[in-house]
Every structure is written in C-alpha cells, then in structure tokens.
Amino acid sequence: MSELDYKIIVGLEIHVQLATRTKMFCGCELVFAAEPNSRVCPVCLGLPGALPVMNRQAVEFAILTASALNCKIAEFTKWDRKSYYYPDLPKNYQISQYDLPVGENGFIEIPIAEGQTKKIRILRVHLEEDAGKNLHGENFSQVDLNRAGTPLMEIVTQPDMNSPQEVSTLAVELQRIVRFLGASEADMQKGHMRFEPNVNVVIKKDGSEFKTPITEIKNLNSFKALEKGTAFEVKRQLNEFLDSGEVAKSGNKKTFGWDDTRGVTVLQREKEEAHDYRYFPDPDLVPVVVNEKWLADIKSGLCELPLAMQKRFTADYSLGDYDAGVLTADKDTALFFDNAVKAGGDAKRICNFITQTGLKIANEKGCRVSELGISPQRLAELAKLLDAGTVSATAAAAIFEKMTQSDEMPQQIAESLNLIQKSDADELKKIVDDVITANQQAVEDAKCDGKKTKKAYGFLMGQVMQKTKGTANPQIVAKIMDERLKSI
C-alpha cells in the first residue's frame, strides 16, 4: 500500500454518560452493575400512562460541555421521539433531540505533537436517553432495563481527523474536558464513553481522487479499541479499493462491529438501511427555553480547560508536554499541583512527587493524589527540603508516604525518621575509610579501568549508604570517595 497516496478522513460520534444522580426522565438512581431490573420505575419501563419529566441537571451538563466545546447554545430546544422497535427500548421510541440540539457548530482543540494543537470542528451536541441491555442465552433472551433512561450526551464531530492517533487523542481530550467540567465521570470501565467513528480514505491515483465507501464502526468503548479499529478499517478500505475499486456513493455506507479479541472489524450491515425514525416532537415534554440568566448560571461552572492548563504548565513551569499531560489528566490533581507550586515548591520536584510516588500510592488506595491527606503547602515544604539537600530523593519519597498518615510537617517527619542527610564531611570521611578498609578487592576493582570499575564503585557507595541507613548525602560521599580512591 505504500505506493498509494492517500488521506484518512474520520468523523466521530461520541456518547458520554452524564454524571447526574438520577436518570434523564425519571427519579431512578444511576447505579453501576446493580441487580438486573432493580433500578426501574413506571417511566423508564415505559409502562402505560407513565410520563417523562426532564432532568434539569442533565441539560445543564450538556450545555456546560457544549459551551466548553465552543458551541452555539440553543436558546430554544425541545425533545423528539425517535421511533424504532427493539427489545431493549421499552417504549419503542427513544427520547432524543432531532433538529434543535443543545449546542451546534463548535470546536475542540487537541494536542497532536509537542507543543502543537489542532482544531476539530464539532457539528452538534445533543441529549438523549440510553436504552437497556439485551442479554442473550442459548434459546432465550433477557432484557435488563437498569440502563434504560440513562442520560447520554451525543457529541458529533466534523470529519476533521486524519489519523487513528488523532481520533484517540480527541477521545482522550474529551474525556479530560468532561471530567474537568464534572459533567461525566467518563469511566471507560463503566462504559461512560462509547465511540462510533465514521472512516474513509481519499486516494490520489493517476491524477484523480477516489473516496472509499464510508464505514461506521459501532460501539467502541476504549481508546485502544478506537485507535486500533480505525487503523484496521483504513487498511481494510485500502485493500478493498485495490481489489474492487469501489468508491463512496449514496447508500453504500457500511456498518462494522469491532472484534477486540481478533483485532478486526466485522461487517454488520452491507448497505445503509433506509431507517425512517419518524421523528416528531414529544408531546409529553415541554420545550426548553435557555434564557440568558440560566445560561450565565451554567457557564459559571466553566473552568480552565485541561489543554489550556497543560499549556500553562509547560510555558510557566517549564514542564515537558508529557508531564503536563499526566498532571492535567485529572482536574483535582492538576489543581493540587498548581497550588503546591504556588505555595513555593519547585515545579519539577512537585511534578515528580505527584507522578511518581503520589500516583502510585493513590492508585493503590483508589483515590486521587489530592485526596491522600497531603495539603499543597506541606508538599511544597517537602520539595523545599529536597531542594536544600536536607533530605535525599529516596528519603523524600519515604517522607511523602509518611505524610499520608500523619499531619506533621515534612521536617519533623524527616527528623523523627532520622532521614536528615548526613552532610558532615568529617563523619562521612570516617565511614568511607571504614568501607575502603573492609572492601579491599572492590577498591582495587574500582581503581583499575576495567569492566568491573563501575560496579565496584557502586558497591562501595552502596556500602556507605547502607551504613548510614541511606541518610548520607550522596554528592558529598561521592566527593570523599573519589578523593580517597585517588590517594590510594
């Protein structure tokens, strides 16, 4: 395929589950993995006579997200019924938004290379209710309607992405954004984000352009699957083009599923079925008028977005894109970092504390770094101790861990754990001499220029550190060690 000159075109539909307490149109609480059909009521079961009532919080989350995505927010929007028969859809229509979505014509900025970003246009953001789940047995099927009525925000991009990496980057960026806004937990494990990329390829050949038929890949629910599925589809389309020369035309859009175990896309529908969803305004719900005051209230929930914060961290704090990206993956962590730096800690050191020790402990505990019981101020103090050489990096990590269990200041902890670095040259000279006397073979190895030199030197240093229980200032020890070895 390398002989082909081609361009990948991808647009993305993303379903994001909103972080409301209750469902979109009823009071049932949203609980993950509850016993089947235990979180249901007449409304989400679609029983005769039941009526939906709009969840205001869901509308606010959608408007907030659409605002963050630079969309034009509808002043007047409404609910429409989308009709189709399926066992997981109890009313046999889904309440959605058809011609008046909450937001339209926005864009999202995504990081594509060190310091570089790209704008992807957003076509629309709208709200709808989720369906239930069909569970298939050998010769029977069951329906679990716990998920029915869950508020979903559907975000549709323009086909502005040109590589599988850009597609997954957009997905990750969107995850950061909705998390920063608190609009969604965006927990991939819980299916809070589901992706449907529309993929095709424009091929330049013999001076003409050929567009392969568009395919939609259904229900991808991890970033990896999204990227791999898109990449696979590109390859498959290029091969297909070489085989058949088929090009995109009206009605030949295909739908594929993604087989994660085999790593291939699987054809689901050959031709785009002429779905007639018979949309019409839901007479059970009143239209939503978004007045200026309400919009202002909602927009007061906007905050510095992750990419902006990431850019600030690289520019103001001289962090690399990678570190700044890790820190801004989560809003609380990012703010914790920012506050610790503002409290006087060195940015690089604070960053290391968080990304190395902090995230490790936090992951073990299943919480955020900001929830470990260490205030940004205390962390800044710890960074200062390390800066001043009062403690070693190893000791600082130990102090960090201790700080999660105690309210004491890092200095006190260092003292009580005997972790203040020994920088007293006379004391250290004596220990170095002891080590040299006791390890003559290693000294010889360290002195000659050979294979063993480095290892022997490391061994001697290690002996000193062991004798001082890690409290010796390594720079000073090294200096003494070098002097002593030279003089032997």
Place this chain on the structure above:
Amino acid sequence: MQILELTCRQLRDKIAGGEVKSVDATTAVFEQIEKHDRQIGAYISTFKEQALAKAKQVDEKIAAKKPVGLLAGVPIAIKDNMCTTFGATTCASKILENFHSPYNATAVEKLLAADAVIVGKTNLDEFAMGSSTENSGLKKTVNPHDFSRVPGGSSGGAAAAVAAKMCFAALSSDTGGSIRQPASFCGIAGLKPTYGRVSRYGLVAYGSSLDQIGPLAKNVEDCALLLDVIAGHDEKDSTSVDEKTAPVRDWLSAVNNKPQNLKIAIVPELFKGADGEVVESVKKAIEIYKSSGAEIIEIKMPHFDYAIAAYYLIATAEASSNLARYDGVHYGHRTKNPADYIEVYSKSRDEALGDEVKRRIMLGTYALSSGYYDAYYLKALKVRNLIRSDFTAAFAKADCIVMPTSPTTAFKLGEKTNDPLQMYLADIYTIAVNLAGVPGISIPCGFDKNNLPIGLQIIAPAFAEEKLLQIAMLFENKTDFCKTAF
C-alpha cells in the same frame, strides 16, 4: 328517599351529616349493577368487596367525627384507561386484558385521597379510539335509554354507568369528544377541562397533546365538585399547568354564582351539519340564555371545518408512537410460538389490537413518515394553530361559544361501524375544542322524538372553567333535562 336518585353533592352531604351510610349507597349501587349491567355492559371490572370496605371505613370515620375528603363515601366509576393498582387496566384492549399497573394515576390517587369509593372500571372504545364504544375489544355497552343504541364514545361505559345510576359519577377522558359526546347521548353532564388542568399521569395515552381527564356526572354541580378534587399541577406531568398560571378554585362554591353581562357566541354555519331536532333544542337553549339577559352574538369560525382532518393526523401520529410500546415483549399479550423476535412484535400486535386501533396506527405512522411529514403532520399542526386563533378571536368577543355537542342523538348499534369516516364525523363539534386545548362541557338540553337526550356544548377560554360551569349552571337551574335511565 331513593339513594340512587341523589347527586354526588347531595349524597356526600347526607353521608357527612350521618343521614345516609356510604355502605348503604355502595350496596345500592352494586344492586343496581347486578340488576342492569348484564344488559348495559358498562363495567369491565367491579370491586365490590374493596368498595364496601372503603365505604365502611368512611362511615366509621364520620361516626368518629374524623375529617374526611370532598367525596367521602361517594361511589365513583373510573374509565378503564386510567391506571389503578387494583384490578386490571385494560383500555378495553386484548393486548392489555391482563395488565395490572403497579401504580395509580394521579387523578385516581386524588379520588382516593378524597375518600371516594371506587366502584369499578368502565368500558370504552379500545384505547379511547372511537365514538360509540363499539370498538371495545372486550365487551359491548348499550345506551341505558335505548338498548338498541350506542352510549357514545369513547367513554360509553362511564356515561352509561352514570346514566343507569350504577355509580354517582365517573372519571373519564376526552381526546376528541370522548367525555362530551357520550354525556350528550346518555343525558348527563360531562366536562372536558382545559388541557393541562388535570394531570395526565397514569392516563394511558392516546393523543398526548389532546388527552384530558374530566368528570361525567348527573349535573353541572357534580362536575364542579369532581373538578375540585382532580385539578392541579402534578410534578409527574410536565404538561400540567402550574398553579400560579391556573389556580385551583373552589368551583363547587362558585358554580351557583350567576355570570354577569354574559355574552354568548354562536356559529350559525355550524348548525347546518346537525339533525333538525338537535338544532331546534340548541336554539331553544339559546333563547333561554337570551331571556335570562345574555347577549347573543353571531361569529364565524373559518377553520372549524378542517378540525377533523387535522385531528385525525395529529391524534393518530401521536397514537402510532404512544401505542408502539404494546409489543408483546415487555408486558401484555404475547403471541404463542413466534418464529423470531420480529414475529413477537408483528403477531402479538396483529392478534390483540382491534381494527380501528390498527387503522389509526397505520394512519399516524404514514403521517410521520419521511417525505410525508411536512405534507401531513406539519400541515395539521399549522391548521391546529389556525383553529386556536379562531377560538382566540371568538373569545375576544364573547364569554363562551354555544353549539350542539353532537350532530345527532344516540345512533343505532352497528349503524356506523362499517363506515369509519361517518363515525369520525360524529365528533365534528367536539374535536376543535381539544385541538385548541380549551375547556368544554356538554349538558342535556332536550329530547328528540324517540325521547333520546340531546346535548348542548358550551366552550370557554383556557382556564375559564369557573365561568364555564356558571354558564352551564345557569341553564341547568332554569331547565330540567338531566335524565337518568329507569
């Protein structure tokens, strides 16, 4: 004293005063049902034990001087398209024949809270689609005044039950005339309140933007009493109006106040479509108003003629979607041995839904289909707006509009079943009221040569139920056309 001759209000006062026991009234009602309902067929289900237990409870409360509700001890029927936790909620359809609702409709809750005694659930055209109750999938109901005739529809069972004194009043629903037309055919009063006045929560939807719950009763005063009980905002129904916009009033107390400077509009053109005897009675009624000081003005309703066409697109479009849930998958009738899951849908629906319901689902599905939406559904919505503006213009000139409820009196069973269009035309005077969302009432205003009741329809502006009831009461006080059977 004949207990069954009492109105709700009279019975309630006598029960509250200890003069009559609710248990006796309830027993009398069930005796009447046992005597007549085999022939009339008003009830799909009755709850004798539960009713007597409730009656006893109310009697004990009153004996103990405990506070009781507005309808304490009064036996009331419910049209079987409102959800109740007791008995089945069938909508007179085979598809819901054995459906038991886990919740009560808000209006039913309000009846229960008012200490009403629920007698049973009454027959209707399947899913309230029809004008004669002949579309019931479960049973036949006849007109108590003449067993060879229809009781009207879709609330034929409820109207027949009230007219045959098998209850003191009934809770009913009106999408295109389903309260008013049967009231007219059965010689009783029926009120369709303003859209949004009464919660629709638990009313099994037919045409959601048109459906409204209201009372069928022996007279206007009882309509006021029942409206007092069921009206009000419900947080479970977004389309129910907030009480700041439309305060709930004590309509029972207000109903006897004589409306001042009354201006009544009539639409002479509309009289052309009605039977001579009907027109004659309505004209006499207008004379009665005139003689009591009302000013009569003639107006035009230029878009009235299009109401039926618009209605049968809007109502059926909504119905096609509302009834999609009866699919055999989740509850209700399911076909035996389907070949695949598609057949669960198609066969279950084919087996259990009646012809008229299928006809309306198909019509509504067509109206909403891609390529036809603009030409049918959207155009119908535009017509609806024009009809609304006809009413707005009329109410700028007059307090109410008066016309027949139905172009005919009760017709013969089977007379129109083979001609759906003819059946649709039976609703010509009532349908526009639902499209406009305004309140309307039907009250008896005379009898034809067969001694069948004729109904007078009075229509008022949105949320002007107080005035509407007063205007109706004015007529009732001067006449004696309310007539129960036997």
